[in-house]
Amino acid sequence: MYQALYRKWRPRDFDGVVGQDHITLTLKNEVASGKFSHAYLFTGSRGTGKTSCSKIIAKAVNCLHPADGNPCNECEVCRGIDDGSILDVAEIDAASNNGVDNIRQLREEAYFMPSVAKYRVYILDECHMLSPGAVNALLKILEEPPEHVIFILATTEIHKVLPTILSRCQRFDFKRIKSRVIADRLLYICGQEGLSLSEDAALLIARLADGGMRDALSLLDLCASYSGEISVGTVTEAAGLAGQDYLFSIADAALAGQPAEALAQVHALSENSVDFSRLCEQLVNHYRNLMVASTVKEPEDLIQATPEDLERLQAQAKKVPLGRVMEGIDLLQDAMGRLSRTAFKRTEFEMAVIRLCSANPASALEERVTRLEQAWKDGAVRAAAPDERPDPVQAAPARPTRTKRAAAASRSADPAPGPAPKEGQTLPEVEPFPRWAEVLEQLQKRNGALYGAMVDSRAFTRGEMMLVDCTGEMFRSLLRTSVAAKESLRDAIFAVTGQKYNLGPYTPGKYAVAEQKQEEESDPLDGLLKKASELGVPVELKE
Ligand SMILES: Nc1ncnc2c1ncn2[C@@H]1O[C@H](COP(=O)(O)OP(=O)(O)OP(=O)(O)O)[C@@H](O)[C@H]1O
Ligand SMILES: [Mg+2]
Numbered sequence: 286m287y288q289a290l291y292r293k294w295r296p297r298d299f300d301g302v303v304g305q306d307h308i309t310l311t312l313k314n315e316v317a318s319g320k321f322s323h324a325y326l327f328t329g330s331r332g333t334g335k336t337s338c339s340k341i342i343a344k345a346v347n348c349l350h351p352a353d354g355n356p357c358n359e360c361e362v363c364r365g366i367d368d369g370s371i372l373d374v375a376e377i378d379a380a381s382n383n384g385v386d387n388i389r390q391l392r393e394e395a396y397f398m399p400s401v402a403k404y405r406v407y408i409l410d411e412c413h414m415l416s417p418g419a420v421n422a423l424l425k426i427l428e429e430p431p432e433h434v435i436f437i438l439a440t441t442e443i444h445k446v447l448p449t450i451l452s453r454c455q456r457f458d459f460k461r462i463k464s465r466v467i468a469d470r471l472l473y474i475c476g477q478e479g480l481s482l483s484e485d486a487a488l489l490i491a492r493l494a495d496g497g498m499r500d501a502l503s504l505l506d507l508c509a510s511y512s513g514e515i516s517v518g519t520v521t522e523a524a525g526l527a528g529q530d531y532l533f534s535i536a537d538a539a540l541a542g543q544p545a546e547a548l549a550q551v552h553a554l555s556e557n558s559v560d561f562s563r564l565c566e567q568l569v570n571h572y573r574n575l576m577v578a579s580t581v582k583e584p585e586d587l588i589q590a591t592p593e594d595l596e597r598l599q600a601q602a603k604k605v606p607l608g609r610v611m612e613g614i615d616l617l618q619d620a621m622g623r624l625s626r627t628a629f630k631r632t633e634f635e636m637a638v639i640r641l642c643s644a645n646p647a648s649a650l651e652e653r654v655t656r657l658e659q660a661w662k663d664g665a666v667r668a669a670a671p672d673e674r675p676d677p678v679q680a681a682p683a684r685p686t687r688t689k690r691a692a693a694a695s696r697s698a699d700p701a702p703g704p705a706p707k708e709g710q711t712l713p714e715v716e717p718f719p720r721w722a723e724v725l726e727q728l729q730k731r732n733g734a735l736y737g738a739m740v741d742s743r744a745f746t747r748g749e750m751m752l753v754d755c756t757g758e759m760f761r762s763l764l765r766t767s768v769a770a771k772e773s774l775r776d777a778i779f780a781v782t783g784q785k786y787n788l789g790p791y792t793p794g795k796y797a798v799a800e801q802k803q804e805e806e807s808d809p810l811d812g813l814l815k816k817a818s819e820l821g822v823p824v825e826l827k828e
């Protein structure tokens with residue numbers, strides 16, 4: 286079976302852990318000298334090596350032939366720990382075993398001598414999720430752990446860990462890994478895997494992964510499914526990114542106050558199925574670069590760009606006042622927040638671009654948008670007034686079926702014949718989707734990385750939406766970084782159902798009927814949508 290790269294390349298000894306030398310060197314020395322601690326606390330952002338180091342410690346202290354503090358990975362103990370057959374080493378997900386009884390049980394067991402290994406090692410992942418009772422139970426044994434027991438607590442949210450726990454553990458902070466270090470690791474792995482990866486593609490993946498090695502490897506996996514020769518173009522495509530030229534063109538148009546031109550550029554990008562959240566992020570970064578370029582004389586160290594792009598940035602920055610650029614950053618960051626919440630990503634992004642074109646509030650366009658918004662609000666109030674409703678009898682015939690786009694544009698704003706059928710309008714119900722296992726089977730063939738991230742998921746349908754219940758970080762990061770991942774999931778669903786579903790997240794408790802209606806009706810975006818289409822902004826229902 287296909288094994289995701291990040292699983293396959295989990296470091297097996299301290300020397301294989303990159304970018305955390307301050308930690309691995311200390312741990313190696315402690316293990317080699319036998320003066321290791323009986324309670325460790327690992328903290329730091331996701332995918333930076335916490336679980337990997339925990340497992341290495343568990344093996345190193347128990348290994349029959351340790352070398353220099355590293356485990357040999359070959360003796361029966363190392364192998365038994367790796368394949369989970371030696372029960373003296375336990376990896377416990379504190380998020381799902383967070384009760385006081387779980388910890389009491391663990392404590393009772395811990396006082397017994399280990400059966401095969403020298404040390405019992407308890408790895409408590411997500412330890413900030415323990416209930417207060419469980420923490421108390423844990424404190425008792427952390428105060429004076431038996432000689433044969435080692436606790437390794439790991440968390441991404443150190444601020445949620447009680448000081449009483451912190452004070453009993455030796456703490457290590459895992460850092461985000463530098464882009465250069467991640468890139469080198471990717472290049473090494475590609476060499477071993479027989480994949481070709483260009484230097485700048487490696488750096489681009491590293492930058493996108495933002496310090497997390499797991500995310501970097503997942504993205505690499507995705508790129509490899511596109512092509513065995515991974516270039517910047519491959520990464521751009523796999524991650525749904527816009528190329529530099531597009532960013533320059535959009536910024537050029539925006540800074541020159543040409544909304545039509547800016548929208549044309551966005552349109553060209555949408556043909557390449559770009560991810561609009563990503564695009565917005567990239568544009569923020571582009572504006573940030575402009576800000577730095579117009580502030581700093583020699584910005585080479587502060588801006589990651591090729592020398593040619595740097596020159597272009599400096600030229601573009603010369604043409605606009607700094608204030609305008611900073612206003613643009615503000616505006617785009619607001620849009621980023623909204624983009625993460627709306628299903629109408631393209632529209633949201635286009636609205637941001639139009640605002641960007643007139644980042645000066647007194648401009649005519651801004652005024653026009655404000656006027657349109659106001660007109661819309663007034664119109665909505667009138668449409669709801671009972672005396673102005675058309676005769677209900679007239680409205681009796683079923684409405685003609687509308688395309689999804691039109692429906693989205695006018696969902697609550699439709700001034701077409703017929704009263705807004707508020708009471709009668711039934712929204713599709715949320716129902717468990719029974720054939721999800723088949724979908725996952727299909728997905729496995731299409732995208733190993735995404736499949737790996739979704740094994741424990743389930744799904745619900747609601748009309749044309751497929752609501753996926755999957756909380757994994759990997760899942761979210763794949764869907765965020767990659768249009769292709771989303772496509773492969775849609776394809777898998779299509780293969781099973783023969784229907785095109787739109788994807789959405791399933792949030793338990795969100796779909797009570799009343800709540801649902803309110804949500805549908807009070808979405809302010811719906812109103813703007815219609816007006817946006819009057820402004821010539823294409824309206825599209827995506828995801
Ligand atoms: N420092 C590192 N050096 C080499 N590979 C790494 C490093 N950190 C993470 N990885 C890669 O990412 C994968 C996941 O790492 P790991 O499980 O150790 O992360 P974590 O810090 O425990 O993350 P989380 O907070 O999500 O549990 C590993 O299997 C490995 O492939
Ligand atoms: Mg972990």
Ligand SMILES: [Zn+2]
Pocket residue numbers: 347348349350351356357358359360361362363364
């Ligand atoms: Zn060994």
